[in-house]
Amino acid sequence: MNAAQFRRLALALPEVVEHEHHDHPDFRVGGKVFATLGPDGSWAMVKLPPDAQADLIDRDPEAYEPMPGAWGRQGCTRVSLTAAQRTDVEPALALAWHTRATPAIRKKHGGGR
Template identity: 45%
Template sequence: MKPEDVRRLARALPEVVEGAHSGHPDFRVWGRIFATLWVEEERVVLRLSRAQQAEWIEAEPDRFEAIEGAWGRRGWTNLNLWEADEDALLAALLAAWREVAPADEDRI
C-alpha cells in the first residue's frame, strides 16, 4: 500500500478531517487523532486499544509493532504500508477510528 491509499481510506470514514502535526499528515475524528501518516517511511501510526495492539502484533509481527516508550504503552502502533494489503489497512484504520470516535458517533 502507498500513502495515498491511507488518505483515501481514512477520509472515507465518518467525520474524518485530515490535519498535520510535527510535519506529518494526520487523520482526526471530532478533533482526536487516530492515525498519523509517515509518508517518507511508508508507515502509518495508529491509535489502537492495548488489547488490539497485542493481538495484531502477535498475529502479524511483520506488519505491526508498538511505538517505543509511553506512546506504545498507550496503544500507538506502527503499520508498515509495504507489508499491508487494503483489507489490513482498512481494518486497522477502522479500529483506530473506533478507538477515538465519540460513543454516540454512528458506528460502522
C-alpha cells in the same frame, strides 16, 4: 499498500479531517487524532486499544509494531505500509476511529463500522 491508499481509507471514515501534526499528516475525528502518516510516507500509525494492538502484531509482526516508548504502550501502532495488507489496515483504521470518536459521532454514524 502505500500512503495514498492509507489516506483514502482514513478519509473515507465519517467526519474525518486531515491536519498536520509534527510535520506529517494526521487524521482526526472530533478533534482527536486516530491515525497519522509518517513524514516519508513509508509508514503510518493507528491508535488502537492495547489488546487489539497485540492481536495485530501477533498476526503480522512484519507489518505492525508498537511505536516507541509510552505511545506504543498506549496502543499507538506503527504500520509498515509496504508490508501491510488492506484487509488488516482497513479494520484497524475503523477500530481506531471508533475508539477516538465521541459517543455522539459514533451514534450518528451507526458505530462507524
